[in-house]
Amino acid sequence: MSEIRKIAEEIKDRLIQVRRDFHRYPEIGFQEKRTSKKISEILDEIGLDVKTNVAKTGVVGLLNGSCKGKTVALRADMDALNVDENNTVSYRSRNKGIMHACGHDGHMSMVIGAAIVLSRFKRQIHGSVKFIFQPAEENIGGAEVMIRHGVLKYPQVDAIFGLHLWPYINFGTIGIRSGAIMASMDNFSIIVKGKGGHGAMPHAAVNPLIVASQIFQALQTIKNHNVNALNPCVISICSINGGISYNVIPDEVKMKGTFRTFSDHTRNKVKKRMLEIIEGIAKSFGAKYTLYFEKGYPVTINNASLVKLVVSSAKKLDVRVIQPNLSMGSEDFSFYQKEIQGVYFWLGVKKDKNPIALHNGNFNFDEDILPVGTSLLAECALAFLRR
Numbered sequence: 001m002s003e004i005r006k007i008a009e010e011i012k013d014r015l016i017q018v019r020r021d022f023h024r025y026p027e028i029g030f031q032e033k034r035t036s037k038k039i040s041e042i043l044d045e046i047g048l049d050v051k052t053n054v055a056k057t058g059v060v061g062l063l064n065g066s067c068k069g070k071t072v073a074l075r076a077d078m079d080a081l082n083v084d085e086n087n088t089v090s091y092r093s094r095n096k097g098i099m100h101a102c103g104h105d106g107h108m109s110m111v112i113g114a115a116i117v118l119s120r121f122k123r124q125i126h127g128s129v130k131f132i133f134q135p136a137e138e139n140i141g142g143a144e145v146m147i148r149h150g151v152l153k154y155p156q157v158d159a160i161f162g163l164h165l166w167p168y169i170n171f172g173t174i175g176i177r178s179g180a181i182m183a184s185m186d187n188f189s190i191i192v193k194g195k196g197g198h199g200a201m202p203h204a205a206v207n208p209l210i211v212a213s214q215i216f217q218a219l220q221t222i223k224n225h226n227v228n229a230l231n232p233c234v235i236s237i238c239s240i241n242g243g244i245s246y247n248v249i250p251d252e253v254k255m256k257g258t259f260r261t262f263s264d265h266t267r268n269k270v271k272k273r274m275l276e277i278i279e280g281i282a283k284s285f286g287a288k289y290t291l292y293f294e295k296g297y298p299v300t301i302n303n304a305s306l307v308k309l310v311v312s313s314a315k316k317l318d319v320r321v322i323q324p325n326l327s328m329g330s331e332d333f334s335f336y337q338k339e340i341q342g343v344y345f346w347l348g349v350k351k352d353k354n355p356i357a358l359h360n361g362n363f364n365f366d367e368d369i370l371p372v373g374t375s376l377l378a379e380c381a382l383a384f385l386r387r
């Protein structure tokens, strides 16, 4: 067993204790105050230079090696979700309606683990390792705010590594691929404004429900008629609200949805077509509309040479590697990759034939994975600084 893996196994109880503490007190995006305090206490204890309140609740720890060299970053996301936990484990969530249902408690524990392991190699390290604990990965793009607060500077980061626990890949196997791995994400809302009236006299009204239903269907044609079938694209409308009565035509209908693509070209095309379709349909019915896109996430694109580095580090640690299918899910890790070279991979925690999905109130994982992820991250950081 490699030295790194041995240390990671030695500190396993600590990793579990840290993970369970985060799990017990989950906090949602930009509210990770307790989480932030815990992380900074541990990093202080290890002897790192610690910065707190980066992008509100973010924490950054810096480990300087004995000689000058490059700087590599390991990133963990900190936020939990508005999900009720159904698990009955002793460390189940104590914060009602909030749960670490996406495994970010595990990510933090593994990056802390890598900090503990690497601090023992301080003398052999040429360069620095930056440990980035980032708030608000889910939907709000905390990564971008961290970048704005200079997380990739002082010292300038040369490469960044991140991982996600993945219940869709066998336990202990990593899934990684060069180029795109996760989709771009754009959420949108549409308001269709008609003219309310009596259900028995629709000719005197403009029923926004009819307009909305046409828009709903027409938006689904974009991926067949405007996007090359070889370019993955998903457009999902997930919410439609309007009207409360049997016989009252409402004034307006609100719709919400998300779309995912794998290139800026497709992303821009979808936006353009959405606008044209909604405008055309609304106009033809005499309705008005507003279309609003929330700030989205770019495509997660892995640097090929860093992928090779992760694969060889995994081999060194006897970790199996597969090249998985792309995911239409998205990751704000992509913001770091727009600035510097980076690699993002999945660490399998699948044990059952029908695993429980991320974001489900029953999600949990076998904590034997924590030393695996810890050693992998530590090994990747060392391998990069040796290059």
Ligand SMILES: [Zn+2]
Binding pocket: 102, 138, 358, 359
């Ligand atoms: Zn998630």
Ligand SMILES: [Zn+2]
Binding pocket: 102, 103, 104, 137, 164
């Ligand atoms: Zn996640």
